[in-house]
Amino acid sequence: MNILVTGGCGYKGHVLIPKLLDKGHNVTVIDTMWFGNFLVPNKNLKTIKADLRDSKAYSTENVDTVIHLASVANDPCADLDPILTWEVSTLATLELLIKCKRAKVKQFIYASSGSVYGVKTEPNVTEDLDLVPISAYNKTKMVAERLVLSYADTFNVQIVRPATVCGLSPRMRLDVAVNLLTAQAFKNNVMTVLGGSQVRPNIHIEDITDLYLFFVENPDLTGVFNAGFENISILNIAEQISKISSAKIEIKESNDPRSYRLDSSRLLKTGFSPKYKVSDAINQIMDALKDGFLKDTDHCYNLKWMNSIREKINI
Ligand SMILES: NC(=O)c1ccc[n+]([C@@H]2O[C@H](COP(=O)([O-])OP(=O)(O)OC[C@H]3O[C@@H](n4cnc5c(N)ncnc54)[C@H](O)[C@@H]3O)[C@@H](O)[C@H]2O)c1
Numbered sequence: 027m028n029i030l031v032t033g034g035c036g037y038k039g040h041v042l043i044p045k046l047l048d049k050g051h052n053v054t055v056i057d058t059m060w061f062g063n064f065l066v067p068n069k070n071l072k073t074i075k076a077d078l079r080d081s082k083a084y085s086t087e088n089v090d091t092v093i094h095l096a097s098v099a100n101d102p103c104a105d106l107d108p109i110l111t112w113e114v115s116t117l118a119t120l121e122l123l124i125k126c127k128r129a130k131v132k133q134f135i136y137a138s139s140g141s142v143y144g145v146k147t148e149p150n151v152t153e154d155l156d157l158v159p160i161s162a163y164n165k166t167k168m169v170a171e172r173l174v175l176s177y178a179d180t181f182n183v184q185i186v187r188p189a190t191v192c193g194l195s196p197r198m199r200l201d202v203a204v205n206l207l208t209a210q211a212f213k214n215n216v217m218t219v220l221g222g223s224q225v226r227p228n229i230h231i232e233d234i235t236d237l238y239l240f241f242v243e244n245p246d247l248t249g250v251f252n253a254g255f256e257n258i259s260i261l262n263i264a265e266q267i268s269k270i271s272s273a274k275i276e277i278k279e280s281n282d283p284r285s286y287r288l289d290s291s292r293l294l295k296t297g298f299s300p301k302y303k304v305s306d307a308i309n310q311i312m313d314a315l316k317d318g319f320l321k322d323t324d325h326c327y328n329l330k331w332m333n334s335i336r337e338k339i340n341i
Pocket residue numbers: 032033034035036037038039056057058059060061076077078079094095096097098099100114118137138139140187188189190191192197199202328
């Protein structure tokens with residue numbers, strides 16, 4: 027199949043693209059490459075360094091499936107330039123959808139976010155609950171979902187609301203909960219936990235990328251799906267890290283009250299099942315840091331990195 031992946035040079039994309047190529051697909055990636063491009067060249071891989079907002083920079087002709095990952099991918103980065111965030115997540119998504127319709131694309135997989143629900147009191151957050159997004163990032167994800175769903179009668183639409191991802195990628199992010207705490211434990215032998223009792227869902231990067239592959243192979247499983255399998259407190263994560271590193275845990279006040287359990291029963295009923303645990307991610311990251319294979323640099327932190335390249339990328 028011919029697959030177009032937007033944002034394919036990101037944290038998830040770097041794990042996903044080799045899996046798509048291994049399955050024999052022809053893959054085109056469009057990405058601004060804000061965080062570089064470490065994808066290994068392959069005869070079936072074409073990479074386009076361009077901004078998705080420039081709809082002339084890429085084509086959807088002969089594309090069977092789109093996997094739409096490109097976005098300004100967390101709350102603080104989205105707040106750096108809210109106009110850019112809205113343009114990328116919503117306006118560019120709409121242009122992409124229009125181009126997909128014209129080119130008769132068959133399948134559209136959208137990487138939304140579990141954070142679209144906002145603060146919930148329900149013990150289990152299912153796909154049927156109202157969305158009350160609380161940040162610009164969450165709001166743009168919600169609006170983009172609605173845009174994508176409005177094309178559900180045109181092509182197969184599969185919307186994934188992933189939990190926070192953890193684990194290793196060639197384009198590493200150390201600004202997501204499990205990865206961040208593991209890096210702190212390695213570097214400082216102490217982890218700073220904000221609050222700690224907030225329960226958050228997690229998903230391993232191998233599982234979320236296997237899930238995109240699963241949807242590529244099962245285009246008839248349409249609709250919106252939560253994807254988070256371990257709902258655990260931040261303190262629990264820190265305690266797991268502490269067991270393998272002897273790092274201490276320092277608790278400070280939190281300014282982020284979100285606490286929720288993502289219910290992924292709908293996804294599990296499709297036959298998809300995760301293979302990895304948060305503990306796997308912790309062990310893999312700790313080993314990579316110890317071996318020197320993974321370096322803790324500004325590049326691994328979206329906000330720090332985007333601040334440092336702001337002038338270059340014109341935001
Ligand atoms: N990592 C997580 O924990 C997580 C959780 C839920 C949802 N998501 C979503 O999954 C997607 C991928 O996340 P990630 O962790 O790989 O993020 P990432 O920041 O590593 O990757 C995003 C990629 O999109 C590219 N990009 C941004 N704006 C672009 C534009 N205008 N045109 C072309 N490329 C552009 C960036 O250069 C980057 O390579 C994002 O949409 C994110 O919101 C991520």
